[in-house]
Amino acid sequence: MAEDAPVIVHxxxxxxxxxxxxxxxxxxxxxxxxxxxEFLRRADLPEAxxxxxxxxxxxxxxxxxxxxxxxxx
Numbered sequence: 001m002a003e004d005a006p007v008i009v010h011x012x013x014x015x016x017x018x019x020x021x022x023x024x025x026x027x028x029x030x031x032x033x034x035x036x037x038e039f040l041r042r043a044d045l046p047e048a049x050x051x052x053x054x055x056x057x058x059x060x061x062x063x064x065x066x067x068x069x070x071x072x073x
Contacts, residue, residue, distance in 0.1 A: 005055060005056060005057055005058055005059040006022055006023050006043075006045065006057065007020065007021070007022050007039075007040065007043075007045065007057055007058040007059065008020070008021045008022075008058075008059045008061065009030065009036065009058060009059070009060050009061065010061050010062065011061050011062025011063065012062060012063065012067060012068070012069065012070070013029070015029075016031060016068070016069050016070055017029035017030060017031045018030050018031075018036075018062075018067075018068065020035075020036060020039050022039065022040075022043045022045070023043075027039050027042070027043070030068075031068065032068050033052065033065060033068070036052070036065075037052075045057065052065045053065070
C-alpha cells in the first residue's frame, strides 16, 4: 500500500457505504464501485478499471474493491 496514495477508500460503515477521501479531503460515501469511479472522474483522476488496483492511486482500508455492503460482523 502506498502511504502517499491520493485516494483513500475507508472501511465499510454501518450504513454499508465506504467513506472516500481524495488528497486529504472527504468527497463522500461510495456504495459501490460506480460511485468511486465518479469521485475519481470529478477529481480528474484516472477512472479506468485498472486504476482501482493501482496502489499508487488508491489505498484500500478494510477490504479491497470487492468489499461493499454490510460490514463484517
